[in-house]
Amino acid sequence: MMALATNHVLKNIRKCLQPGGKVLDNISIWIQGDRIHAVESWERIQSDIEQSGNPYTVRDCSAWIAAPGLIDCHTHLLFAGSREGELYARARGTPYLEILRQGGGIYRTVEAVRSASEEELIENGRYYLDMALSYGITTVEIKTGYGLDYSTEEKMLRVINRLNAHPVDIVPTFLVHTVPRGLDRKAYIEEIAAKWIPSFRDRAEWFDLFLEEGVFSLKEAEFLSTHARDAGYHLGLHTNQVHDIGGIGLADTLGMRHVDHLEVLSDEDAHRIRRNPECYAVFLPAAEAFVFSDRIGQIEKLLDIPDRLVLSSDFNPGSSPVLSPYFIMAHAVLRYRLHDPFLILDAYTVNPATMLYLDDRGVLAPGKKADMVFMQLDAFEQIPYWAGTDFVQGVMKSGSWVEC
CATH class of the missing domain: 2.30.40.10 (Urease, subunit C, domain 1)
Known part of the structure; x- marks a missing residue:
C-alpha cells in the first residue's frame, strides 16, 4: 500500500x-x-x-x-437580513444612535435573527465564512448579541458551535448588546448576570458588552462584566465609540484583554492602555466610515505600543457590512494615515493572535x-x-x- x-x-x-x-x-x-x-x-x-x-x-x-492566515477578531458575522436603508438614512444626516432610538439598527437585526431558523442562520454563517476564507481569513471571532433574549442568544451559540465544522477557526463571544424596548431594565440585567452568563460559559470563551450612552451605563457594564470575569470569561469591551463614559478606566480595573472602537480617547485613557501590557486596542475603521463619523479612531495616540494594536472588520449588517481585510487595511491608511504597512499587517496577524491567546498561529x-x-x-x-x-x-x- x-x-x-x-x-x-x-x-x-x-x-x-x-x-x-x-x-x-x-x-x-x-x-x-x-x-x-x-x-x-x-x-x-x-x-x-x-x-x-x-x-x-x-x-x-x-x-x-x-x-x-489573517485573524478577524471582532465580528458580528452571524445575522439574518440586511439594513442597507440605514446607510442612506445616515447619508441624509440621521445619526447612528438616532436610528437605534427609532427602533432600527440592532433591533431590526434582532427581529430577523429571532425569526430565522437555525438552518437559515447556519446557511448564512457558512456563506460569510466561505467569503472570509477566500480573503485568507483563517480565524474569526463571532459575537452573539442579536437575540436579546435567552432562547435566541442560546440559539446563536448553538449555531456558532455547529459552524465549527467549517475550516475557519471560530472564537465564540457572548455579547450583551443592548436592553430590549419595553422591558424592566433592572430585572433584565439581573437575569443576564444570574442566568445567561453562567449558562453560556461552556459555549463562549469571551464576554463583551456595548458601553455607550443610551445603551449600557458604566455601572451596568461593571456589574455584568464583573459577573462574567468571575464566571471565567475573557473580557472585551465596545467602548469610546461615540461618547467617553469611563470605559477605559473600567477595562483597566477589571483587567479586560481588549477595548474596541476608541474613536474618543483622552490622553489619560491612552496612557492607561499604554501602561497595561495585557490590554490591546482594537480599531474598526470601516465602522467609522459607514456611519459617516467625523471621529477617527485614536490610533495615533498608541503608536508606541505597535505590538498591541489590532485592526478588525466589525463585520455586521448595519454599521460595517465589510468583511474584506484589505478594505480595512486600505482604510487604516486613508483614515488613520498609517504609513507603516507592516504595522497594519501585524495588526491582522500576530497581534490579534496574541490578544486572543492563540499562540499557535499568526x-x-x-x-x-x-x-x-x-x-x-x-x-x-x-x-x-x-x-x-x-x-x-x-x-x-x-x-x-x-x-x-
Missing part, C-alpha cells in the same frame, strides 16, 4: 512575512500535518526531508508572497499552525495599495489547500 504524503513543501516562496516588518526572500516552508516544521532554504529542506525517508509533495510558489514559524494566504504581488507594501484587486491566489488552512 502506498504511503500517503503528510509532508508538504512550499518551494521558493518569493517573500514570506514575519512579525515586525521582517521579510524572508526566496524561502521554503516544510509542513508536517497541520503544522509548520521548518522555514528554510529549499536546499536545506530538500536535504533534511530526503534523509527522513518520508514521502512528500512539492509545490512551486515562486510567483507568490505569503503571509500568515506567525509563519516552526511549530505554528500551517495557516497561510498566498498573493500574487511584488511586495507586502502593495496589499493596502491594491486593496480593490483580487490578488489572493491560494489559502492554506491547517496544512491543507482550501477551495475559495
